[in-house]
Amino acid sequence: MADRFEFILRGVRGTLPMAVPGGTSYGGNTSCVLVRHGAKVAILDAGSGIVGLGRDLIAEGVEAVDVVISHAHYDHVIGLPFFLPLYCSDMQVTLWYAGCPDAPDGRSLLADLIRAPFLPMGPKDLRCDLHFGVLPTAGSIDLGGGTTLTTCPVRHPGGSVGMRIGRGAGDLVYVPDFEHDDGPMDAQLVGLMQGAEVALLDCTYLPEDYPQNAGYGHSHWRKCASLAARAGVRRMGMFHHNFSRTDEAIAAAEADARQDDPAIFAARESMVLRPEDDKP
Secondary structure, three states, X not given: OOOOEEEEEEEOEOOOOOOOXXXXXXXXXXXXXXXXXXXXXXXXXXXXXXXXXXXHHHHHOOOEEEXXXXXOOHHHHOOXXXXXXXXXXXXXXXXXXXXXXXEOOHHHHHHXXXXXXXXXXXXXXXXXXXXXXXXXXXXXXXXXXXXXXXXXXXXXXXXXXXXXXXXXXXXXEEEOOOOOOOOHHHHHHHHHHOOOOXXXXXXXXXXXOOHHHOOOOOOEHHHXXXXXXXXXXXXXXXXXXXOOOOHHHHHXXXXXXXXXXXXXXXXXXXXXXXXXXXXX
């Protein structure tokens, strides 16, 4: 247990949860990654994938969890009001958030998300032992047990952070939303990813449909692969799949990407990644 270090993908889509014919094999939930480090649990983003995860953690008897929010766009926080550990008096939840002008801290973010007229409950209904941590846009936080989470700012409307979580070896980089700038922000991201085991990167677009979508804050697999190669990343996961993309289209994009680098894979819900694995 003390040596356990693994990443379990609970949501890999972007923009909206989806459920359409021909689009179920990779999963329809939005961004959420469970990190098990030793006996501790951290969750990267609270997309719709956190809803089922919350039920699982309660059934497992987990008593404390860190939830780290990359940014407050709907697809990254839509599951937070339905995260059952927030309503359990025997659960400790620490919400880490960098803030933005409209929601400067985690407390205000929750107040905006859990309120009328959108929901019948409010912050007063939260029963857990709730703590709020300030996530630096460029810096590190200690998650305990020798695990550190390091951030850097990335290019995305309204702002977002890329994250690196690990113990100095076998680290995971998680950058679900970013648009390359071919300049200083790319250089910061390459620095964050340097020598990482796995990087889950924003591949919302395909290389051929990126030009007409430039400026919306997302990237494509060819640019992500280039940045990962510069950083010496061992494996790159195509993440934040377009919500309307079918299984067939994702598989075709993965096949194209793997012609350039066999270590690239398309992220799939329930996939488990471990540092010692030769492949996902």
